[in-house]
Amino acid sequence: MNLPVRPFIGVILALTMAAATAAEPDADSELRALDQATQNLKLEMLDLEAELTDLEQDINYPAPRRWTVFFTVDPAMTDFTLDAVELSVDGTVVARHRYSDQERSALSDQGAQQLFIAGIDPGPHRVRVRFEGQWDGQPYRREQRFTVDKPEGPRLLELRLAPEVTVDNAGRNNGGPGLIARSYDDLP
Structure with missing residues (x-):
């Protein structure tokens, strides 16, 4: 039995595209989560830097002076x-x-x-x-x-x-x- 090749390739391509599309949201959500975690880490580092600067000023320049x-x-x-x-x-x-x-x-x-x-x-x-x-x-x-x-x-x-x-x-x-x-x- 001779099956037409083009429709078969079309079905394979459609299934592959569907699988890739289904996988992309997972990859996108992982990237978004990683990006959010990176942004949170940057904010924590800035807060820590501000606290360290305040502490350094308190040590180097005590409040009374x-x-x-x-x-x-x-x-x-x-x-x-x-x-x-x-x-x-x-x-x-x-x-x-x-x-x-x-x-x-x-x-x-x-x-x-x-x-x-x-x-x-x-x-x-x-x-x-x-x-x-x-x-x-x-x-x-x-x-x-x-x-x-x-x-x-x-x-x-x-x-x-x-x-x-x-x-x-x-x-x-x-x-x-x-x-x-x-x-x-x-x-x-």
Whole structure:
């Protein structure tokens, strides 16, 4: 008996395709499960890294002495392009930073940069900040000095770049972009 070959091959192909299709969901679900497990592991690693960073800060900078300095930019600073900042505490330069386009963008989107963290004794401290950039297309440099009283316990100091800061700590008129220093309790 002569069977037609084409229909027979068609049936075999159809059965093979059905078997492969039936196997794919199992493989797909296994891949999805593996992908989900990988994502969960990544999240756990990020959580662990954050906990280790907190622990490291607690060990290196105990809460009674911890002092963190952040740099922020007022959203109204549209005519100023920040290039660099230098921070001195009690006469010692403790931080210098040159800004990339990406960092400037993050700061203009109300981001904050941790400029410095250390263990500092309670009491008054002299802070000097130099910054430079472009204001209305012209080079601009400014230095400001502050005296900050650090109480016992963890403390934050925000140095906020703002437009048209007109009076410095000595009461002198210094029109143009400048810094406003604000001190906050560091919440545990």
